[in-house]
Amino acid sequence: MLRIRCPWCGERDETEFRYRGDASQSRPAADAGLEAFSAYVYERKNPRGWHLEWWLHVGGCRRLLKLVRHTLTHEIRWVGNAEDQASLPREPGR
Amino acid sequence: MPGNASGLHLDTSASDIVEIAALRGRAPDVARIALERGVQLPALGRAVAAADHLALCVRPERWLILTPPASVGASAAAWQSACVGLGAVLDLSSALSTLEFSGSQAREVLVRSCRIDLDAQAFPVGTACATIMAQVAVILVALGSGLLLLTPASTARHFHEWLLAAARPLGFEPPSQRNDAAASDDAVGCGDKPS
Amino acid sequence: MQGPARIAEGLLTDAARPLGFRFDGQRMQGVAGDTLASALLANGRRLVGRSFKYHRPRGIVTAGPEEPCALVDVIGAGGREPNHLATTLALYQDLVAESQNRWPSLGFDVMALNDRIARFIPAGFYYKTFMAPGWAWEPLYEPLIRHAAGLGRLDAIVGEHAALAETVHDHADVLVVGAGVAGLTAAHRLGASGLRVVLAEQDTVLGGGALLDARWAEWRETTCDALAGLPRVHCLARTTVLGAYGHGVFAALETLAGADAANLGRLRERLRIIRARRVIFATGAIERLIAFPGNDLPGVMLAGAALGYLRRYGVAVGRQPAFFLNTDQAYESVFALAGAGIERVGVIDVRSGSLAAERARVLGIEVHEGVVVEAVIGRGAVGGVRVANRDGSQRREFEADSLLISGGYCPATALASQLGAALKWQDAIAAFTPELAPAAGRVAGAARGVFGLAAAARNGEAAARVIGAELGHASLAAGLELALPPDAEATPIGALWEVQARGKAFVDLQNDVTAADVRLAQLEGYEHVEHMKRYTTHGMATDQGRIGGLVGSAVLAQARGLPLAEVGQPKARPYAQPVPLAALAGSEVRQHLKPKRRLPLHDWHEAAGASFVTTGLWLRPLVYSRQSGWQPVLREARAVRTSVGVTDVSTLGKIDVQGPDAAKFLDFIYANTFSTLAVGRSRYGIMLREDGMLLDDGTTSRLAQQHFLVTTTTANAAAVLEHIEFHLQAVCPQFDVLLSDVGDQWAQFAIAGPRSREVVTALVADLDLSGQAFPFMAASAATIAGVAGRVFRISFSGELAYELAVPARHGLQVWLAVLAAGRPFGIRPYGLDALNTLRIEKGHVTGAEMNGNTSADDLGFGRMLKPQADFIGRELSQRAGLHAPDRLQLVGVRPVNRKRRLRNGAHLVAAKARTVSLGYVTSSTPSTELEGWVGLALLEGGRHCRVQRLLASSPVHNEATEVEIVSPHMIDPENVRVRA
Numbered sequence A: 001m002l003r004i005r006c007p008w009c010g011e012r013d014e015t016e017f018r019y020r021g022d023a024s025q026s027r028p029a030a031d032a033g034l035e036a037f038s039a040y041v042y043e044r045k046n047p048r049g050w051h052l053e054w055w056l057h058v059g060g061c062r063r064l065l066k067l068v069r070h071t072l073t074h075e076i077r078w079v080g081n082a083e084d085q086a087s088l089p090r091e092p093g094r
Numbered sequence B: 001m002p003g004n005a006s007g008l009h010l011d012t013s014a015s016d017i018v019e020i021a022a023l024r025g026r027a028p029d030v031a032r033i034a035l036e037r038g039v040q041l042p043a044l045g046r047a048v049a050a051a052d053h054l055a056l057c058v059r060p061e062r063w064l065i066l067t068p069p070a071s072v073g074a075s076a077a078a079w080q081s082a083c084v085g086l087g088a089v090l091d092l093s094s095a096l097s098t099l100e101f102s103g104s105q106a107r108e109v110l111v112r113s114c115r116i117d118l119d120a121q122a123f124p125v126g127t128a129c130a131t132i133m134a135q136v137a138v139i140l141v142a143l144g145s146g147l148l149l150l151t152p153a154s155t156a157r158h159f160h161e162w163l164l165a166a167a168r169p170l171g172f173e174p175p176s177q178r179n180d181a182a183a184s185d186d187a188v189g190c191g192d193k194p195s
Numbered sequence C: 001m002q003g004p005a006r007i008a009e010g011l012l013t014d015a016a017r018p019l020g021f022r023f024d025g026q027r028m029q030g031v032a033g034d035t036l037a038s039a040l041l042a043n044g045r046r047l048v049g050r051s052f053k054y055h056r057p058r059g060i061v062t063a064g065p066e067e068p069c070a071l072v073d074v075i076g077a078g079g080r081e082p083n084h085l086a087t088t089l090a091l092y093q094d095l096v097a098e099s100q101n102r103w104p105s106l107g108f109d110v111m112a113l114n115d116r117i118a119r120f121i122p123a124g125f126y127y128k129t130f131m132a133p134g135w136a137w138e139p140l141y142e143p144l145i146r147h148a149a150g151l152g153r154l155d156a157i158v159g160e161h162a163a164l165a166e167t168v169h170d171h172a173d174v175l176v177v178g179a180g181v182a183g184l185t186a187a188h189r190l191g192a193s194g195l196r197v198v199l200a201e202q203d204t205v206l207g208g209g210a211l212l213d214a215r216w217a218e219w220r221e222t223t224c225d226a227l228a229g230l231p232r233v234h235c236l237a238r239t240t241v242l243g244a245y246g247h248g249v250f251a252a253l254e255t256l257a258g259a260d261a262a263n264l265g266r267l268r269e270r271l272r273i274i275r276a277r278r279v280i281f282a283t284g285a286i287e288r289l290i291a292f293p294g295n296d297l298p299g300v301m302l303a304g305a306a307l308g309y310l311r312r313y314g315v316a317v318g319r320q321p322a323f324f325l326n327t328d329q330a331y332e333s334v335f336a337l338a339g340a341g342i343e344r345v346g347v348i349d350v351r352s353g354s355l356a357a358e359r360a361r362v363l364g365i366e367v368h369e370g371v372v373v374e375a376v377i378g379r380g381a382v383g384g385v386r387v388a389n390r391d392g393s394q395r396r397e398f399e400a401d402s403l404l405i406s407g408g409y410c411p412a413t414a415l416a417s418q419l420g421a422a423l424k425w426q427d428a429i430a431a432f433t434p435e436l437a438p439a440a441g442r443v444a445g446a447a448r449g450v451f452g453l454a455a456a457a458r459n460g461e462a463a464a465r466v467i468g469a470e471l472g473h474a475s476l477a478a479g480l481e482l483a484l485p486p487d488a489e490a491t492p493i494g495a496l497w498e499v500q501a502r503g504k505a506f507v508d509l510q511n512d513v514t515a516a517d518v519r520l521a522q523l524e525g526y527e528h529v530e531h532m533k534r535y536t537t538h539g540m541a542t543d544q545g546r547i548g549g550l551v552g553s554a555v556l557a558q559a560r561g562l563p564l565a566e567v568g569q570p571k572a573r574p575y576a577q578p579v580p581l582a583a584l585a586g587s588e589v590r591q592h593l594k595p596k597r598r599l600p601l602h603d604w605h606e607a608a609g610a611s612f613v614t615t616g617l618w619l620r621p622l623v624y625s626r627q628s629g630w631q632p633v634l635r636e637a638r639a640v641r642t643s644v645g646v647t648d649v650s651t652l653g654k655i656d657v658q659g660p661d662a663a664k665f666l667d668f669i670y671a672n673t674f675s676t677l678a679v680g681r682s683r684y685g686i687m688l689r690e691d692g693m694l695l696d697d698g699t700t701s702r703l704a705q706q707h708f709l710v711t712t713t714t715a716n717a718a719a720v721l722e723h724i725e726f727h728l729q730a731v732c733p734q735f736d737v738l739l740s741d742v743g744d745q746w747a748q749f750a751i752a753g754p755r756s757r758e759v760v761t762a763l764v765a766d767l768d769l770s771g772q773a774f775p776f777m778a779a780s781a782a783t784i785a786g787v788a789g790r791v792f793r794i795s796f797s798g799e800l801a802y803e804l805a806v807p808a809r810h811g812l813q814v815w816l817a818v819l820a821a822g823r824p825f826g827i828r829p830y831g832l833d834a835l836n837t838l839r840i841e842k843g844h845v846t847g848a849e850m851n852g853n854t855s856a857d858d859l860g861f862g863r864m865l866k867p868q869a870d871f872i873g874r875e876l877s878q879r880a881g882l883h884a885p886d887r888l889q890l891v892g893v894r895p896v897n898r899k900r901r902l903r904n905g906a907h908l909v910a911a912k913a914r915t916v917s918l919g920y921v922t923s924s925t926p927s928t929e930l931e932g933w934v935g936l937a938l939l940e941g942g943r944h945c946r947v948q949r950l951l952a953s954s955p956v957h958n959e960a961t962e963v964e965i966v967s968p969h970m971i972d973p974e975n976v977r978v979r980a
């Protein structure tokens, strides 16, 4: 089970959060067209490694968090708020 | 409650509850106005109890202010006119139920569903948090007198029943519960058959 | 009296407290502190079960949770509970237990024929045999297999009297798993330094190996006393850590003291969810078996178990025991039994010239070195052993009444493996040890291959120092400074996995897997250890192959010609021990299974005789009658059509939206426009998902320039709140908007019907409700029956209607006022069924139509989508596929024969092609005004459907009703009534 360190509430069980998907996707501009929106809605990298994610703290402060999680080890390297910029750690050999 | 082996006390009481949410950048203004009205708004995760109110903060730049019941919406209306343009003021008096749970074993009961560390060192008096218990949202506040729990009104009965069930193995047997049991036994005794 | 084999006082038993119990109908007596296994052994009982596949007689093999054979059914007033381990089941007065997997009786088992035909049921037998034909599976094979296989029989009474369990959430700085010498040392050092420690021990007492060595008794007692005095240390006996889930989260099962199958209606188990900043696994090592023919006969037992039964319960497992072993450590059992007065002890040591053998000889114990046990003599019980040199030469036989074996010790690595520990082969102990990343935790003592109690204590202390330093305690508080009895110098293990000879040599006693099965798996291509496991089922029984797992891997390694280090072991996964489902469910069962949401007026509705229906979590009045059928529903609905009715719609989701950017934000959330909505007006709105499909609908009102109230459907309230909270923060962070859930704050009542204006006018003094001043879709604050609230002129029924909202605490007062004001007009409260009838006739959709697969266009909302501005779902809603002419679209349906009924879910088919579904009925009801039934349906190309008639086919009801396709707006299509 994940324990997520909410910037507002502190460390909480995964149970309190709702996963809201890949946070590296940003919504295209209104006029970006069908392909861009299709990619936004449907295309995912599904990486084996670091992944930028949205989590909504529905059981706590109801704020949206952005975090960096390793899909293999579940290690959470960074948690920030929705507007924080985050870059994924580089993995050697990948 | 007298005659209770567990030393647990559970009280429900109505409060007027106002929520104030600050618009962007307006939290300091809201705090200033609150102070003028005699209310010190606490930091996130904290609660401040005063003689006539309790203020707590479990969501960033949002506060709940509990006061003794007055006329419908009066407290909210007063805050509303004080905070025009600074934030949203909502009357939540009917939305949240308050339970006060005290006694030496109160925390021992709550750890049967609460995922938050309620150890007195980790959750000292003056702490407040929003979490999930018995599958419903709960706001927990550590007061000098015990723990205050705020739960959504629609699930309050569910939560209350769960709490009583969790407390029972620790010897908690509220008198009202015994009365209910007696009443239902009587009903059966009277031959009142369901159709 | 307490059994002929009880020869001494046990550490745990109290001879003064005898306990009577029954096993397979036979009355026996044990003493307090016994397990069922120790009591059976004390009574000289050997045979306790039949094996899973071959129905071979089996006895007690171990003294703990690793037991593969001694599984019993416990029969109590709560029913029959299978798969209790006799080796851990605490004895209680009047315990009734039965052996498993025997028919018709344990002594005479018909299925034991399987043993003679073993040649025909090798590994993979079921896979190979029950392949074809498919039809035979259900009637033939499955009952056959079910009868033959399986362990216990489940026959529990599930109800109020069933055992209860609960969940407790724990928090600690350090979780120490295992209270042997290493764990006790670590827990004490950390706890004495002020750290918060949870020490979990599966045994009923703390001490581990120290319990079995008299020299360590004082150390154990002093340390346990000291631990008990540390306020921040929580010692949990009878608590097995079941799983390590990462991020410091662990699950443990605590079996409550004195709780047993006879103890009904009281707590029996406690699931503990432990969150710890650090963990130390001091889980010890598990003795393993050796595969040789007959190693499953009753009377064959692990050497360490014999020591356990003697020290803990004062029970001698045999009067003439033969030991078959390969380590010096296993000699502890030899010395203990000899020391307890068992005279005829013999040892068969695989090695030659060990220090322990020398010590044994000094004590006058007969030791045969450099030899192995080739066979067990006896049928049904051990009568002797046949011993030979390792090459099979120089066979001889010895008499013995029990055979106590030890193939060495495997560190208990399961929990560390769950945290990603690699397993490293250690030649010195012929076993794998876990290599755990320091960030994940520490392994201490025998669990990391440090054998010997003094060495384990020092190792536990070292782990404590490292963990203490990590948690900010660079130097720990002083320890107890107790003298550690020195470990004896030991000759290394002489690894031995299998003695190949004629007969079945088991590597898995619970699943009846033999060494030959493992070789067969390898021959058939299942070479990988994980494949071999699944093909043979080795290690897949409830004991998880604890005592034979590595032996199977070793046989596989030998067959593959690879070192065991390379072949490895199957990966361990949670749970580390079987868990009763009741313990996992905890207290969230029965009435607490799911929260119930109750309306503010729940009690009134109940008193008024409402039948309730659960929709989502809500309990809603379905109809105010206990009478079944449609008449009560139609009575309520017709009151609305002809006069006035009132219904409780407090379940609707209500979201308060405020801020300078509130209007802009709603324009983005909704497919239609809200920025143009005037203050004091409401508008029906639809939301799409970003993929263009419909998400939800509802009425949103503008209460002030920067203040809106959004309503959602009951079912989607939580999901819509999350949806808009997400989009505000992730997609529109520039907007200054505040969202608040006010769903529970407001009680809301719909007053509907041609007389509704008169009723509402009587309640609201400060608002002009004339059609002109307060037209359809008006909204205003108002004082309602003296309560400050809101009035909306909106309608779901299709009639002239108002919704009144007041703070829920005052809901009853206002509801009663509504009923009083409506009495002259015959007002009726109406429930969800009538509400549904009214909306179906009107062609209003709910979740049945807005089912996640429908687009706005499908339901006739196509023109609501604003063409100019951006909103969620705009781009993808324009995809050609979502506008294809043959999409399922909303239509109305009515039976041609007005006497026939409609059924939800009935498929619409052409009379000539009844297997081709053209759509289906989503909602249906008898009508209030039209003759017969009406329904809504989704039909291919429905809006422009040329076919006038189809069949509504419901094969499960054996019905096909001819229906006509009509407009979904079956009542008042011109919307005259709502605007009255």
Ligand SMILES: [Zn+2]
Residues within 6 Å of the ligand: A006, A007, A008, A009, A010, A057, A060, A061, A062, A063
């Ligand atoms: Zn939070």
